Amino acid sequence: MKTKNKKTKTMRRLALAAALLLILALLLAFDAINGDPLSQQWAIYRAIRYAEKLYPEETFHWDQRTAADGQFFHYVVYVQSDQSSDTNFAVQTRFWLLTDDEIRGKELEPDHVFCVDHRWNTAYRLGDEAAQQAAAYLTVQAPELNFASVYGAKGNTVEIDLCYTEQDGMTPANYVDDLPLDAAFDKALLQKVPSRLCAQVLCDGKPTEADMQTVLHTLKQVLESNGMPITYYDITLVPTGDYADHSAFMADVLESGLTSADTR
Structure with missing residues (x-):
């Protein structure tokens, strides 16, 4: 028993x-599938401490415009400096103890190097400020151009990419000295770094090559007369008529391709 x-x-x-x-x-x-609040807060804490070790003269907080969700014990937290608006980047924590900013999809360099030290954050912000200023000039001085609002979350009418070359695309790392962190946009910057302006212009009926040349000439004339020389233009003329199918519409869309301002 x-x-x-x-x-x-x-x-x-x-x-x-x-x-x-x-x-x-x-x-x-x-x-693993959903994450949990305690692990999230721990990841946020570790991300902030990690950032403050990289930039010891600054303090950081979690940028709450971004998620800090965790799947498979992997949390990605975006940290923002309290002293520098351009100093923000992503930090990941895996399995609660492994913290770094070598984010998948950005394997070429740590995220703080890419975003901050190599000035991608600064270049994007200054490009957006430049685009808003260019759009203001064009609205007043070229009212005949009907721009589509298709760029960025705010639906900007033009996009300006700074530090842009035909060979390499955007390379802010090559112009670090011309892109001080947190500096406001100054039109003189366009004399120092190459740039590209993109825009979509709406046209009545099928656009022609003559229409494209007129638009390119107008853009260059207005912007350069206001101290904003652009290195390259990439313009799309979009017809606004009724089309039976998408393929017919696309056949009438006219693209300039990357066009040097020197050829205008």
């Missing part, structure tokens, strides 16, 4: 242990 009771107790303990392991496995599976 004692042996039987002992075996029964052992079986109960094993069953209890198995149930606890099953519960733990289910909790870990749920956590």
Whole structure:
């Protein structure tokens, strides 16, 4: 009888242990898929400490415009400097203890190097400020051009890419000295770094090559007369008529391709 009771107790303990392991496995599976608030806060804490070690003269906070969700025990947190608007980047924590900013998809260099040290954040921001200023000039001085609002989250009418060359595209890292962190846009910058302006212009009917030349000439004339020389233009003329199908519409869309301002 004692042996039987002992075996029964052992079986109960094993069953209890198995149930606890099953519960733990289910909790870990749920956590892997959905994350959890405690791990999120821990990842935020570690991301801020990580950023403050990289830039010890600054303090950081979690940029709450971005998520800090975790799947498969992997949390990505965007940190923002309290002193510098251009100093923000992503930091990841995996399995609660492994923290770095070598984000998948950005393997060429750590995210703080790409975004901050190599000035991609600054170039994007200054390009947006330049585009808003260019759009203001064009609205007043070229009202005959009907721009589509298709660029960026705000639906800007033009886009300006700074530090842009035909060979390499955007390369802010090559112009770090011309892109001080947090500096406001100054039109003199366009004399120092190459740039590209993109725009979509709406046209009545099918646009022609003559229409394209007129638009390119107008853009260059207005912007250069206001101290904003652009290195390259990339313009699309979009017809506004009724089309039976998409292929017919696309056949009438006219693109300039990358066009040097020197050829205008």
